[in-house]
Amino acid sequence: MPEISSLARIVLLCLGLTAASPGATAGLSEAEINARLEFLESRLDAGRKDAAIWQNGWSAVYAAVAVAQGALAVTENRHDDQVANGVGALRAVTAFTLLRLRPQPGSKGADPIRALPAGDQAGRLAAAESLLQRSAQRADERYSPRRHLLNLGMNLAFGGMICAFGDCDDAPLSILIGVAGGEAALWSMPTRATSDLQAYQRRFGTQADSRISWQILPAPGGIQLRGRF
Numbered sequence: 001m002p003e004i005s006s007l008a009r010i011v012l013l014c015l016g017l018t019a020a021s022p023g024a025t026a027g028l029s030e031a032e033i034n035a036r037l038e039f040l041e042s043r044l045d046a047g048r049k050d051a052a053i054w055q056n057g058w059s060a061v062y063a064a065v066a067v068a069q070g071a072l073a074v075t076e077n078r079h080d081d082q083v084a085n086g087v088g089a090l091r092a093v094t095a096f097t098l099l100r101l102r103p104q105p106g107s108k109g110a111d112p113i114r115a116l117p118a119g120d121q122a123g124r125l126a127a128a129e130s131l132l133q134r135s136a137q138r139a140d141e142r143y144s145p146r147r148h149l150l151n152l153g154m155n156l157a158f159g160g161m162i163c164a165f166g167d168c169d170d171a172p173l174s175i176l177i178g179v180a181g182g183e184a185a186l187w188s189m190p191t192r193a194t195s196d197l198q199a200y201q202r203r204f205g206t207q208a209d210s211r212i213s214w215q216i217l218p219a220p221g222g223i224q225l226r227g228r229f
Contacts, residue, residue, distance in 0.1 A: 048109030083166030135193030
């Protein structure tokens, strides 16, 4: 099938162009790189406390809920109460696990950057830009419809488990509590990284989040390749 082969060659060419494109540090002097790196490290360190408090605080909350509801699930005499508390404990364990698998990017400040080889200042700058960008993206997740729908969907699924194995009358309250907890976690995320990224872009006249991206779209008689730089 020649069409597929041609499409594969185009995709590989695009990937090669992306990999070969110059990084954000191209053309910068050593002094400029050091100035940017110093700015980024100071901002990452300044945001460390809030990110760590959010990360560790919500981890502690979910751990406590898991232990408390797990204990109730074991000690309750009524089957339906055992189910409701057991599902609640499972939900808290799930939330705790997701927090550990996907921690706040800025919870360690600039330590990950300082751990990189000191001789590669350009590489350290690229890593620092990426870390601040990821922190800002995490902060902006509060505005993502997908994240709120995911929170609702997960809690509806846990409510369905209560209906399946226990009393459906217990499900609405459990769903409401779960959704409220998830929303509180989302909206309490630290937001400093967003303003720090904007300050970095204003000061150094760069867009740290700019990337080359490609889209392959259908077109009359073939395909259309669209790039964003």
